Amino acid sequence: MELNDRAQIHTLEGLAAAILMVITMLAITQSAMIVTPQNELSMIVHQEQISSDALTVLDIAPDTAIQYNLTECVAGWQGNESNVTSSNLETLDNELANLLPDIKYNVDLAYVKDGELNTKQVIINGAATEDAVVVRRLVTLSNSSVTSSGGAWNLTDDELMVVEVRLTSWQI
Amino acid sequence: MMMDEDGQISLDFLLGISLFLIALMFIVQFIPGLFIPGTSGEGSLDYTAYRTATILVEDPGWWGNSTSSGTDWEENTDNILRLGLAADDDSSSKLTNTPNLLSKQKITQMMMVNESTLVERLGLYNNVDGTLFSYGYNISITQNDTPQSLNNTPILLGETIPYDRDVSKITRIVLVEKGVEAQFEADELTINASEVEDPILNVTGPLNGEIKVQISNLNITGVDPSFKRLMLDGVQLNEGPDYISHKLVNGTMIPLEPTGKINNSDIVIFYIEPGIFNDTRTYELEIDLKDITFTKSGPPFLDFNQYIKTFYEPAYLTVEVWN
């Protein structure tokens, strides 16, 4: 009887030790680390960088590089907001699509008129996903630049308007 | 009886200890997998790629010796302090107003900089306790997934990308200098009085890089307005290897087939490949058209070089780094 009683003691110990170690292990791997966000962060930074590059390139492009630069595209805006089926600013849309293959984007314009902030959607290519990033670039419009691009901003001759081009982009 | 008792104890002990050892082995083989993805090395690799691309694209670079310094390192390659490709119109200020616009001279010079200077000046190495380990890297400028050529060498630096490593990659959109461009209104072009459909341009070489000729406001005078061929000093150039022709219709580029009709609102564009105007002399470039006429007669023919501007095209600069 004494024998039977002592018989499984080492087995039980081993089992307890094994379970303890495995559970610790699992607990650590489950709670594991800030490793994934690091990768995610660099993906977001990359996405931000390339979107921002697209706007920069459009903004600084000399006439001999891209036909209409960012200022000219924005100056030509007719003042209509977009809905899902029709995009305004088609030249800008085409140029962005060329520069950003495999990336979807929406474009908003934000500007201050009579002391109030206005935000208008001008290019809609779909609903932004969770990991979408927003980059922005400013352009300054005067009545002469608006007139030469055929836009409808209704600026007076002694007025300058700063417009923020806001690009929301995400990977397909 | 004594023997029996010993036997049972060691079976129990054996079972316990092997359970323990199995669990231990399981954990030991788990440990490397637990820590490797979390090492900060990978993060710093991402950061190295990001930093390298940022410096190349947004910085004009810097050189300096004991007496002077500037961003025009491409002309002072012995004293390079920092490599950057952004074009800069004022070499004494440290910043450029045109990030993302790359200078052709700087790219050319970067391709000639020796390996160790490049690694050192771009910081493509890891410093572990004072010992430097250089990263593997690959830097390229591509358009439509093919490396861009500069003076007939593809812009490609570093090694081929290994398939069995983790590679940190970052892509930037840049504008690269492709060559020169000239835009003409049709009524500016000159012809030989006898051939009113064939305008002639005087092109003075050497011109390296691609050449883009753009003609707008054509005067259509017949039923089949079209492009026939380009002639250089009386010799026909070959479409394809020597040049490509396009027409720009409402902002879209369409190949200009020899039979395709041209409207007067279309802009005709020729891309002439690098290397055609390599010598130091004046070439006569004749554009043979049909049912499109010009009025201004020469000689002297129109001087192409007076109209030229540098032209840029969007491209992708990619930096890849691995351990």
Add this chain to the structure above:
Amino acid sequence: MADLKKDSNGQWIALSGFVISLIIIILAVMANQAVIAGYHSSNAALEFPKENIRELNLQTRDNAAIARELAYEINKTSNESIHIIYDDLFNNCSSQMRMLYAIHGENINVELVSINSTTKVSNASEIDMIKVNITYANEKTFYVAEPEIIEVNV
């Protein structure tokens, strides 16, 4: 069971399992610490708002040039002096930029210091070299360029 309680040999297998678990936990915490340090340092570099700051700088330069052109244009038909017109235009642009940055939680200030390189005062009749003070601040970054010199007569 009574014998078990009396067993003074100690459950060393279970004990070593416990010790190994502790070691793993300590190792994991230390490794995590290293990762966090690396994460924060590269994060700081990746999250630096370089695009926003540069854009502020470049746009101020653009504004300075556009405002100059327009100021000369307005001056032809107005009896206001050129530096007052320029002041107005430039400050108007700056306040618009201020609002546009403010909606992203960034506080900027662009202040015109002088518009002429030789007289160093703002009431000059020629606009050639503009000095501005630019500041930028978001929750983590503070940037100052005082003065930023902009040549506009090129």
